Amino acid sequence: DIQMTQSPSSLSASVGDRVTITCRARQSINYYLAWYQQKPGKVPKLLIYAASTLQSGVPSRFSGSGSGTDFTLTISSLQPEDVATYYCQKYDDDPLTFGAGTKVEIK
């Protein structure tokens, strides 16, 4: 099975900071990667699919990049409402694994 290694597990940054979260697959998954945001007590929200396609309605400060084994979610200017846990997910093939999550807090 292809594991998804997400890092860091948590981070604290100031409002306006650029934040980067990485997700690494043990073998190539091409561009079959999605990113989700989950706020406490809420259902996960799709941010990005196909590694870099921004889901409609998601603020443009969110962006995704990468292909193959290494992927990045970037928040260009962190806002208070971005406090959440972020997950990557591979969907190239069974199993459709999620990363362990990155908890983002405001410093």
Added chain:
Amino acid sequence: EVQLVESGGGWVQPGGSLRLSCAASGFIFTSYGMSWVRQAPGEGLEWVAVISIRDDRTYYADSVKGRFTISRDNSKNTVYLQMNSLRAEDTATYYCAKGGDGGSWYKYWGQGTLVIVSS
């Protein structure tokens, strides 16, 4: 408007069984794969199972393989998760999720149904 409404959660003793249902509306059900994803209390997301459009392909996480069965009734726009031989570690909120166009990424999620496995 896409809606996914789960039901069937509750408390069950270890070794017991439970069947979850997810009623879908607002889209052409027969055009999309459907999945179950779970989240244990305070933990991350864990993909559980997926079923293809025509029900001819199903896949499972290793943690549930042989114990859980995903199925769909296209006449009722409903996807099911039959859970047998339940263990304490199956305690979680179970979400139904609709696959996207061209892949199993999830824009639409249900609100979840809580399953508690405990004696």
